[in-house]
Amino acid sequence: MASLSNCLRQNGNRYLGFQMFIDFHTHYDRQSPDRINLQTFHVTTALQEADLPLICSLGLHPWFVDESWEDAWQNLGALASLDKVxxxxxxxxxxxxxxxxxxxxxxxxxxxxxAESIRKPLVIHCVRAFAELIALKKSSKSSVPWIIHGFHKKMEVFQQLLKHDFYFSFGTAILSDRSPVIQAIANVPDGRFLLETDDRQDISIEQIYDRAATLRQVSLETLQTQLLETYYQLTRLS
Structure with a gap:
């Protein structure tokens, strides 16, 4: 993983044809030579650089914010500029x-x-607050990518978010034939989405990729190439 990440930073487009899987949002350490495993951490005052894997995402999850969040925020600010973040x-x-x-x-x-100050994308958890989120994006005139992780809503919500230049990370919801998000992943433009396992230990990113390739009617190899390019673009690797 370390060598691949370094190769992407150093060689850019030369590696876009390399076949591998990207788990864009996971809470587990699943390092593998054929995987980019973007492990996410809720930052506390105790979290240190030594606790972090070779590639990760850091933030304050609204579920776990408490009265000491401002101290945790100071720590996040200190860690966020690390290359591994x-x-x-x-x-x-x-x-x-x-x-x-x-x-x-x-x-x-x-x-x-x-995120704006250090030019890194924003990974977003949103529950029943999409109108507020869209309003914030419109008023902020933000230039970094806003990525809705674990998106599983109906087509109407998807279309509104797409209209306002959001990106999407799809997870285990696409495995269900009854999920409203099936239509969204079948129609989302190339370059506007990634895939994830989130907190599911019983589901592999390979399963998510296989399902996404079927729904989008492309080969697994084509999907891998497209998503590696999307990841490269969103994370500004250079």
């Missing part, structure tokens, strides 16, 4: 939790400012 998040808005949406919005905006 390729994205900021997950962060976001969630109306299913007790933390007031106003507080969540303040913390989300701090993530956005950080």
């Amino acid at each position: 390729v994205a900021i998040g997950e962060c976001g808005l969630d109306r299913h939790i007790d933390l007031p949406i106003e507080v969540q919005t303040v913390i989300f905006q701090k993530h956005l400012e950080l």
Whole structure:
């Protein structure tokens, strides 16, 4: 993994035809020679550089924010510029939790400012707050990619987000024939999505890729090449 990441940074497009899998959002350490495993961490005051794998994403997840979040935020600011940190998040808005949406919005905006300042994409957790999220994006005039992780909503929500230049990371929801997101992944433009396993230990990224290739009616090899290029573009590897 370390050698591949370095190769991508050093050689850019030369490696875009290399066949491998990208798990864009996972909570588990699943390192493999044929995988980019973007492990995500909720930052606490205790998290240190030595605790981080060779490639990761860092943020304050709204589920786990407590009264000491400002101290944790200082630590996130100190770690975020590390080369091994390729994205900021997950962060976001969630109306299913007790933390007031106003507080969540303040913390989300701090993530956005950080992502803009260090030119890294924003990985977003959103539950029942897509209207607010779109409004924030419109008002911020942000230039970094905003990526909705674990997207599984209906086509109407997908179309609104696509219209406002969001990116998507699809996960295990695409494995179900009854999922409303099936139509979205079949129609999302190339370059606007990645794939993930999130917190599922019983599902492999290979299964997600196989299903996505079937739904998009492309070969596995074609999908691998496309998503490696998308990952390269979104994470600004150079």
